[in-house]
Amino acid sequence: MxxxxxxxxxxxxxxxxxxxxxxxxxxxxxxxxxxxxxxxxxxxxxxxxxxxxxxxxxxxxxxxxxxxxxxxxxxxxxxxxxxxxxxxxxxxxxxxxxxxxxxxxxxxxxxxxxxxQLDKEFLVDKLAQGDIDPLLPAKEISKEDILKSTNIVGxxxxxxxxxxxxxxxxxxxxxxxxxxxxxxxxxxxxxxxxxxxxxxxxxxxxxxxxxxxxxxxxxxxxxxxxxxxxxxxxxxxxxxxxxxxxxxxxxxxxxxxxxxxxxxxxxxxxxxxxxxxxxxxxxxxxxxxxxxxxTIKLEGAASVGKRTISIAGTRDPIMINQIDEIIEEVKDQVKDNFQDGGYQYTLNFHIYGKNGVMGQLEPTQNPNSHELGLVIDVVAKTKEVADTICSFTRSTMLHYGYENRKATAGNLAFPYSPSDIHAGDVYQFTIHHLLKNxxxxxxxxxxxxxxxxxxxxxx
Structure with a gap:
């Protein structure tokens, strides 16, 4: 041959x-x-x-x-x-x-x-016929998951x-x-x-x-x-x-x-x-x-809102040693400030120099970092809400009075001005499943x- x-x-x-x-x-x-x-x-x-x-x-x-x-x-x-x-x-x-x-x-x-790209109505029919199965770790999907997805490919x-x-x-x-x-x-x-x-x-x-x-x-x-x-x-x-x-x-x-x-x-x-x-x-x-x-794999994604981020750093060893407690307290203050406004949002902190890459899976506990990079990450249904929560979180953390703080001029250093960056639309995978028959x-x-x-x- x-x-x-x-x-x-x-x-x-x-x-x-x-x-x-x-x-x-x-x-x-x-x-x-x-x-x-x-x-x-x-x-x-x-x-x-x-x-x-x-x-x-x-x-x-x-x-x-x-x-x-x-x-x-x-x-x-x-x-x-x-x-x-x-x-x-x-x-x-x-x-x-x-x-x-x-x-x-x-x-x-x-x-x-x-x-x-596959037609949504076709996939709705296939779902009703039992021809769409989860591909672990995905869960069962609904008709709504199909219809809200902007693009679905096989x-x-x-x-x-x-x-x-x-x-x-x-x-x-x-x-x-x-x-x-x-x-x-x-x-x-x-x-x-x-x-x-x-x-x-x-x-x-x-x-x-x-x-x-x-x-x-x-x-x-x-x-x-x-x-x-x-x-x-x-x-x-x-x-x-x-x-x-x-x-x-x-x-x-x-x-x-x-x-x-x-x-x-x-x-x-x-x-x-x-x-x-x-x-x-x-x-x-x-x-x-x-x-x-x-079977073939289906992939689909849907919009979940808008994202605004703020990037900052700290080199204060006192703050670094308390960073987890400080973040939780800042989150509580943000929640308390907007609890009467009906604000719906997701607020996350990515801490580079500690566990910014692997998060809870990071095997190295209490790393000896002399500085940390912080990304304040807010996702909300609208840009206005995302901007509001990010701005308030950033200012709260900037001036938060943690235990044994020495200086009061500000806790964070910002590489960019403006400090808050609107990152635009946010999508999530809605479909990660197998199509059969x-x-x-x-x-x-x-x-x-x-x-x-x-x-x-x-x-």
Whole structure:
């Protein structure tokens, strides 16, 4: 069986890549250029707001290299989770960039668009039929949870990509997609082993992060054979080692050997890693086991209000030693001051230098910090309430008279003026569930670029 080569230019579209690495990858004559364009990692805001967490100019820069190379070398391009979160607005945004490049560079490429945003009424019906299950630790959802979500996407597997390949696409631009599927669909369609293709795709979706030293903005080449795949970074200053590749195979897993996805599970229990030379690693034995029931993951987000923050610091050891008690007293004073006004808000303090990263999970108790960074974080239904609570909290803490305080000029140092920063809309994940009893290909709208209609699908 002829080897199938996939070039992954970057970990996420818009993260960039060195031109030399990309060109070296193209010299290897890849059969596919593929890239993951998004992630759920940046949180619910981007899905809920319909905005990309990557910059438009940066995405356009990466795509221009990829599309020009696709035309010159007659190599297909596959893109998943367009626009960051993969909703209809994100897909529209990414399609606009592609159209712009095709026009500016006078490129004639056949583009197929796959929409992953799902209709709310369809999902309400599926919920009533018992076809939506929680994906732990999520709880059961209601009709209201579906209707209040601004955007809901389904994480597609390889099947919609199969249809686009059959249509003869030069470029596939897809909404929210299972990361490995973007890379694995083409070779699986040609008969390559699904387990190896999926495992290679799982690594390639992060490009050269699996190399040493690792980087998300550098190209990686994957070469898939009949019973193996080989990984090689395209930057000569990086190397793949058995340790770096095996370690990255643990990425984003609750179980080091098992990775569930649409239609099945990637099983790495019998996977082996072999060092071929000082820069390449060969991987064997990965398996893909079909599920008894085909499911896809649903992701949805809804608006919960507005956020205002204030950033401050303290270097007073007396205050630092009492910081937990001071914060609780300040919260009580805020609550007391507005208890008659019907104010509804959430007030949190993030204490950097103590437990600002891990919160209650922080294993180091009573760290010996000489200074603390404080973020006062207020979320309320309206900007006015968020501003009010943040302002009052900040001033109360600034002048709070804690025990043994020496100076009365103020307890906090502020790096910015104004000290209160309105951070805008706040979203939370409302849907993190599994959808079953579906057609994994027909569920997702797939069409030629010329037939693709932009706009909010739920309107």
């Amino acid at each position: 002829k080897e199938f080569k996939i070039l992954a230019p970057t970990a996420i579209l818009g993260y960039g890549f060195p031109v030399d690495s990309f060109e070296r990858g193209m010299e290897k004559k890849p059969d596919l250029i593929a890239v993951d364009a998004g992630s759920v990692d940046p949180g619910p805001y981007y899905l809920g707001a319909g905005k990309s967490f990557t910059d438009r100019a940066a995405v356009k820069r990466d795509l221009k290299f990829m599309l020009k190379a696709a035309k010159k070398h007659k190599v297909p391009v596959s893109i998943g989770s367009a626009g960051g979160a993969g909703g209809k607005q994100h897909l529209d945004w990414n399609v606009d960039i592609i159209e712009e490049i095709l026009k500016e560079e006078d490129l004639q490429l056949k583009v197929v668009v796959i929409n992953s 994480q597609m597997g390889i099947e919609p990509f199969d249809k686009a390949i059959e249509m003869g696409a030069d470029v596939i631009i897809a909404g929210r997609a299972y990361d490995p599927a973007v890379f694995a669909a083409h070779p699986i369609k040609l008969g390559y082993d699904p387990g190896l293709a999926m495992h290679m795709g799982k690594i390639l979706e992060c490009a050269s992060i699996a190399a040493s030293p690792g980087s998300g903005r550098d190209a990686m080449l994957g070469t898939l054979g009949e019973d193996y795949f080989i990984l090689e970074p395209m930057n000569e200053q990086r190397s793949c080692t058995t340790d770096s590749v095996a370690a990255h195979s643990l990425y984003e897993k609750t179980n080091p050997f098992i990775l569930p996805g649409p239609g099945g599970t990637l099983n790495l229990k019998e996977t082996t890693y072999e060092q071929l030379d000082d820069r390449r690693v060969k991987v064997l034995g990965s398996k893909f086991e079909l599920s008894k029931e085909y 579906i057609d994994p290909q027909g569920l997702f709208e797939t069409c030629w670029l010329k037939d693709y209609v932009k706009g909010d699908k739920n309107e």
